[in-house]
Amino acid sequence: MRFLALLLVIWPCLAVAQNEGIVADLSQRRVSITTNFTGSEIIIFGAVKRETPISAADPLEVIITVAGPEQAVTVRKKERVAGIWVNTQEQEIDSAPSFYAVMTTAPLDEILSETEDLRYRITKTKVIRAVDGGAERDIEGFTDALIRIRQGEDIYQLNENAVVLFDSTLFRSQVRLPANLTEGDYETTIYLMRNKEVVSRHVTQIEVNKVGLERFLYNLAHQQPLIYGIMSLVIAIAAGWLASAAFRVLRSG
Numbered sequence: 001m002r003f004l005a006l007l008l009v010i011w012p013c014l015a016v017a018q019n020e021g022i023v024a025d026l027s028q029r030r031v032s033i034t035t036n037f038t039g040s041e042i043i044i045f046g047a048v049k050r051e052t053p054i055s056a057a058d059p060l061e062v063i064i065t066v067a068g069p070e071q072a073v074t075v076r077k078k079e080r081v082a083g084i085w086v087n088t089q090e091q092e093i094d095s096a097p098s099f100y101a102v103m104t105t106a107p108l109d110e111i112l113s114e115t116e117d118l119r120y121r122i123t124k125t126k127v128i129r130a131v132d133g134g135a136e137r138d139i140e141g142f143t144d145a146l147i148r149i150r151q152g153e154d155i156y157q158l159n160e161n162a163v164v165l166f167d168s169t170l171f172r173s174q175v176r177l178p179a180n181l182t183e184g185d186y187e188t189t190i191y192l193m194r195n196k197e198v199v200s201r202h203v204t205q206i207e208v209n210k211v212g213l214e215r216f217l218y219n220l221a222h223q224q225p226l227i228y229g230i231m232s233l234v235i236a237i238a239a240g241w242l243a244s245a246a247f248r249v250l251r252s253g
Contacts, residue, residue, distance in 0.1 A: 019051040020060075022202035024190050031177060033210045039179045042206065044103075045172040048192060060168045061104070061111040061193040065122060066175050066206070068099030068155075069184035075142045091142035095129045098182035100150075101157040103173045105165045108158070113196035120198060122191070124156055154178045181208050 024046025031040050044064055073093040078085045102122065104111060112122060121127045124147050130139045150156040155178060163173040177186075186206040192199045 021049045021200050022190050023047050023049050024202050031208045040177045043174045047170050058194050062163045062165055062171045063191040064103040064173055065189045066101045067097040067187045068182055070095045071098050075146050093130050099155045101175045103159045103162040105163040107160050111193050116198050
């Protein structure tokens with residue numbers, strides 16, 4: 001009987017979770033990096049699909065994340081020793097997104113619980129995984145330092161209240177992709193929130209690739225490093241010779 005009573009209590013909540021979903025799209029799904037690439041801005045928009053009426057008592061919120069390819073990173077701590085700045089400690093970060101942006105309809109701590117953050121790894125501190133080598137190091141301090149550095153480079157972003165939600169149905173936001181992007185697939189995840197819990201989520205991809213001369217040089221450097229090195233040396237010698245010849249002409253004139 002107790003189980004039946006509990007089921008009757010939670011059944012409406014389960015029905016709401018099952019009857020609400022997300023339909024979304026992007027203004028562009030492919031970003032091309034060229035020699036004059038200065039960044040891009042992508043609009044993320046969509047709607048909430050539901051089979052039940054909107055509940056005014058439990059309003060919806062939206063969180064959108066855009067994550068670039070994950071990389072291993074070594075974070076080093078510098079200290080002044082005998083008047084010289086030297087690396088004294090380092091920490092291996094097992095995995096960190098090369099780019100990470102979070103957009104929300106409200107302050108993040110008001111719409112996301114700690115439990116859901118641990119489960120879905122939404123905030124910047126949760127999406128980064130550091131290796132604990134057993135040494136007495138401040139791993140959290142190294143992680144915070146990495147976040148602080150990448151925020152300064154505009155490749156880690158937190159934009160609260162940047163998602164506009166109309167009548168708990170239509171939503172819209174945009175993300176700024178800076179010029180210093182890493183090539184690869186950028187995962188865009190849209191979370192539908194109610195009472196600080198994830199009701200539904202939708203995942204799509206943004207493809208970021210180098211094209212033209214950038215693509216040629218990138219492929220040459222990684223696939224034919226010897227040829228790339230010889231070509232770079234020849235170009236450097238030719239540039240030096242031309243500069244020297246131009247200088248001699250100017251002096252003689």
